[in-house]
Amino acid sequence: MQIPFIDLKQQYEQNKEEIHQAITSVLESTAFIMGPQVAQLEKSLAEYTGAKHVLACSSGTDALLLALMALDLKPGDEVITSPFSFFATAEVICLLGGTPVFVDIDPVTYNLDTERLQEKITARTKAIIPVSLYGQCADMDEINEIAGKYNIAVIEDAAQSFGAEYKGNKSCNLSTIGCTSFFPSKPLGCYGDGGAIFTNDDQLAQKMRSLLVHGQSARYQHRYIGINGRMDTLQAAILNVKIKYFPDEVLERDRIAKRYTEGLRPAVDSERIVTPVIKSDRTSVYAQYSIRVKDREAFIAYLNSKQIPTAVHYPVPMYRQEALSCLQIDPKEYPVTEQVSREILSIPMSAFLTEDQQDYIIETILSR
Structure with a gap:
């Protein structure tokens, strides 16, 4: 018996005709960067999660990076996170000169152990990044409550949990910023790299929107040092088909x-x-x-x-x-x-x- 670890082929075959039509539409329009399909995807993601602002971006890693950039993470700042996750969660902290601080995981859910969280907070703590591992959200209420005492931002690393619910609310819309990945093997995956950022904060949304296009506030006007973090239109078109199902x-x-x-x-x-x-x-x-x-x-x-x-x-x-x-x-x-x-x-x-x-x-x- 042939058993694939993740059956992407069968998923593709089910929606093959619509996916081909979506790809062809982009090819014929030649709007390969920031085409209308990107805005359409952001609208669908906002409706699905209930988040006020959604920004499609180039990967789940870049989503985390942009979130930390928007919070002005600087060298010497600390970010508390889980030691049991994909390396990108800690990597983005280090890329900006920050220091990852780890909290041991819960023995049942494998998510960050909230009972050990507060002891890791210092005057240098800038943010907390709980990882919603294997598709189940971390204890977000407890994490948000602790973070609120110290005026610390919370970024949910929801790379594996898009579509999950926590007390009736959708993952990605549970904290200051939510970040997810659309890597092909994720529950909702595109056919390359892709990600998204979610927030209800108007100022953070505006800043992250600028940061993902080289820090531009207007064409050739650069307010920040940013990155090239855009999602390409082909990936957005594919996700616009797949999100329906x-x-x-x-x-x-x-x-x-x-x-x-x-x-x-x-x-x-x-x-x-x-x-x-x-x-x-x-x-x-x-x-x-x-x-x-x-x-x-x-x-x-x-x-x-x-x-x-x-x-x-x-x-x-x-x-x-x-x-x-x-x-x-x-x-x-x-x-x-x-x-x-x-x-x-x-x-x-x-x-x-x-x-x-x-x-x-x-x-x-x-x-x-």
Whole structure:
């Protein structure tokens, strides 16, 4: 049985005709940069999330970078974030001369542990970037409340959670600024790099709009030092097609994830694996369906021998990356991150995973 880790091909085939029409429209218009499809996408994203301002941009990484630039992050400033995520979250802090400060993760959700957040705040703390990992939002109310005490901005790294809900509100519209990614493998993905920034703050929106076009306030008038952070029109056109079907895909991802969780329950009860836990006041879009096992390498080899692909997100915590060795962080300060990074792995997940494929994966895991 052939099982793709993420079935982008089937998704493409379902919407192939509309996607081709959208691409052709851009090619025929030759409006390759800042074409009307970009503004159309921003409008759709605003309607979906409820955010007042949405700015389409070149990637999820650039979304985070632009957010920090808008907050005037300077060398010596500190930004608190999770050590268990993709490197871009810490990378953008360092690119601007800031210092990433890590908080260990919650052992159940793998998101930033809010009980340990306040102890990391100093006079140099400029922002907090909670990561909504694997598709489930972090504890945003608690984070916002703590940040409010110290007048600190909160940037939700929602690269994996676009479409998720937190207490009835959409991810990306839960804090000062929200940032997401439309990398092809994301729940809502384009066919290259792409991202978006969300805010309800008029001044921040205006500044970020300028920063993503080289800091221009008007043509050839540069108010800030900015970047080339625009989303190209072709990617916007593709997303304009895919977002129409996205709500249905979110429901299907949830159904498939719950089916995984129920089917794998015997392995959980026998303590052979740990499956995802979603808090009752929120939903997940399951950017990955990630489980934990004690003998990960042997487990992966077993699944691969049965033609079941796997991936590990993320095997090396931020503070163990060579690029951040200058921080001289003791891994013993992060026991939960250390354990989860040794045990975590992801199994096939997409809205197009068939029941036969899923049954085979479940039966294979239970048979080990």
